[in-house]
Amino acid sequence: MTDLGPVAWPPAPIRTERLVLRVPEARDRAAFIELLASPQVHTYLGGPRPCDELERETPEVPDRWPGSFVVELDGAMIGQILLRKAAGHRRPAAVGKADLGYLFLPRAWGFGYAAEACAAALGWFDGVLPGEPVVLTTQSANVGSMRLAAKLGFIEVERFHAWDAEQWLGLRSPVTPPA
Numbered sequence: 001m002t003d004l005g006p007v008a009w010p011p012a013p014i015r016t017e018r019l020v021l022r023v024p025e026a027r028d029r030a031a032f033i034e035l036l037a038s039p040q041v042h043t044y045l046g047g048p049r050p051c052d053e054l055e056r057e058t059p060e061v062p063d064r065w066p067g068s069f070v071v072e073l074d075g076a077m078i079g080q081i082l083l084r085k086a087a088g089h090r091r092p093a094a095v096g097k098a099d100l101g102y103l104f105l106p107r108a109w110g111f112g113y114a115a116e117a118c119a120a121a122l123g124w125f126d127g128v129l130p131g132e133p134v135v136l137t138t139q140s141a142n143v144g145s146m147r148l149a150a151k152l153g154f155i156e157v158e159r160f161h162a163w164d165a166e167q168w169l170g171l172r173s174p175v176t177p178p179a
Helices: 026-037 051-057 113-128 143-151
Strands: 019-022 068-073 076-085 098-104 134-139 155-162 165-172
Touching: 019 113, 026 051, 026 076, 068 113, 076 113, 098 113, 113 143, 134 143, 143 165
Parallel strands: 098 134
Antiparallel strands: 019 068, 068 076, 076 098, 134 165, 155 165
């Protein structure tokens, strides 16, 4: 489930100093396949998917569900942000909350793009659903993701074991709209 309730979708593109967050387009298909097939990207996500399988299964226009943003740099997709209420989350602290996820191509790592894009997506979320908390789950071994979670204001709620590894669950307190 990707329900964001009363949020109008798609939103206008979100622009940052260097990036654009927008809905997927047909021109993004090859980058989606590269992202999902990358062993580096999927080190902490259970491993990559085979390219031939992705070629068969990925639609011409990648899925455009509410909360799925392409991250674009200089006209090309470099990553994806997912910000949605995920059904069936097994951790009680996460139930009913929005869940932030992100994937970036390895060539985009180390430049602060993930922090910039996630901060922009969270800013958008705070504007359309003020007062809603957000969770983030990552493997505790994923040092880069742990640093990003802290930078974005996520505070550890719990650690748990799943998918043969220790997982970290963080919560970002809701931003309350001004009175």
